[in-house]
Amino acid sequence: MRILEPLQLFILEESVMLNAVGIDVSKGRSTVAVLQPGGVIVHKPFDVPHKSRDLHDLAQYLGSLEGDTRVVMESTGRYHEPIRNALSKAGLFVCTVNPHLIKNYGNNTIRKVKTDSADAKKIARYTLDNWAELREYTNMDTTRTQLKTLNSQFSFFMKQKTAAKTNLIALLDTTYPGVNKLFDSPVRADGSEKWVDFAYSFWHVDCVRNAGIKAFTDRYKRFCKHHGYEFQEAKANAIYKDSKELIATLPKEAVYKELIQESIRQLNLLSENVEHIRKTMNELASTLPEYNTVMNMYGVGSTFGPQLMAEIGDISKFQHREALTAYAGVDPGKNDSGQEVHNSSHASKCGPSRLRCTLYQIMTTMLQNGVREDDAVSSFLFKKKAENKPYLVYMTAGANKFLRVYYGKVKECLHNQEQAEQ
Incomplete structure (x- = not known):
């Protein structure tokens, strides 16, 4: 007896066809694949140049598909922005994800295949498996992209x-x-x-x-x-x-x-030029809902605050605080095997280096200004330093603690704003 996946049961119950569009982005062109649950190929992978007419035709085609359509692509520097903007303006559900998530997804084959077509289908399968958790690109994301x-x-x-x-x-x-x-x-x-x-x-x-x-x-x-x-x-x-x-x-x-x-x-x-950009960043960051909360955190000023908000982005894309620390690359790695258990491991450093640089600068500011009684991060940082931990150990531990506090405060701020709007 064949066991149906939860997503397939959802389709049978709701009678809604799901179209997962995976786009492998490169400079000047992208490869598009359209799949449905059960591995049904709606359209074989095809290339789309990043030209206005071609993107318009792509948006029309995807919009004509029967059922619910969601488009997913990797956030690859600047290359994905033309196709993302064109499809979003056409009213399609567009989501950009961290390339690291796609890289580590679905590697359940011995044979290694690395082509644009294979990557596009891989992203489409990721779309189907994570359908309910996908987050749509919004106008607020435009502000964060600018920042x-x-x-x-x-x-x-x-x-x-x-x-x-x-x-x-x-x-x-x-x-x-x-x-x-x-x-x-x-x-x-x-x-x-x-x-x-x-x-x-x-x-x-x-x-x-x-x-x-x-x-x-x-x-x-x-x-x-x-x-x-x-x-x-x-x-x-x-x-x-x-x-x-x-x-x-x-x-x-x-x-x-x-x-x-x-x-x-x-x-x-x-x-x-540096001071002009610094001022512009602060003005742009002040339009974000979490601005006042972030700026009131100890060690954060008119420079580090906008940098944090720029590199972290929308906090709602992280399901829990461990996801944020993993994104920043300041989470302690684990490398245990059998009876071999390590009490301490190197940080993963898997994420934007500019974010880690900003975090270490904030930790340095705390070390220069001393402990503040009402601040848990600075107390934790000086505690680790007093334990004679190596420099990188207590700096990374402090950055990890800071992000956990950041996650909680910003989450609470956004929740309170949603309650107030209702």
Whole structure:
């Protein structure tokens, strides 16, 4: 006697035909397969170019299928967005899933087959087996996609800024050693720093000590007024005095001046771009329902908060908090076999590296600011550190704890908002 699967029983009871559309996405084109329960092939896998007319024809075809149709594709960087947007605008149920879920699904064959057609059918089978748990793409996901894109660009420009600053300091060490440590003024809202502005005008140590104390003081005063810094005569005297002891390895020549000043212009441009993206991310994140809850968490500020929301996305896509920690890759792995049991294993690191980077930066902020009595995460972090755990162990454990608290608070926030709307 043949035993019917739960999904097949649902079809028999409700008399609704289910059409599972699996799409294997690649750059410029996608492979589409349409299956029904029982392995029925509605349409053999076929390729669809990412052109407006072709996507329109695909949407019309899928919309004409009799029964309930759901489309699933992997979230593959940017490549899936054209087809996802086209099908969603056509009114179809579209769901994007983590590629890791598809990779680990249905590998119940000895023969390994890796083709676009096989992958499309594999995604369609995944769609059938997880029909009830699929989550439809919504307009709110568009905001989260924009936020994640901004975070990607923020990370890129931050790397460029760090490289530009390192290069500038290396150049200045040959003309004005230690100039980057002369001031402790905070970074301004536009990303500018006092030592960088100072180095643009006084790019060589001879610009200070060869001028004489009075001439340098007058010039430094004009510099402070021009850039809006507070002038302190004692600071001018200290800078002039220290310059007498410095040794420049490169002479004061025009070619080096041009190199340094061009490096400063590039650094200032990158700093301006970084701060603009930071501000835009914060404004966009403030439109999300969990914004205030996340921003009130200890260790989270105007930078880390939007980054967290960008990389985690909609919390409702995680069925439980362990799913979130697994997504971030900060869950402890297990590798037991027989009588061999390991009490500690490496973190899986299976997930977006930018999310783990943000989590470790939040943990670093907590370590710098100390324990807060009403915060469970910082107390747990310092407890693990006091137990003389290795650095990566207590940092990863703290990140895991933070995500569990994050999950609970954001879930409660969204639940309360739903209750209020009802």
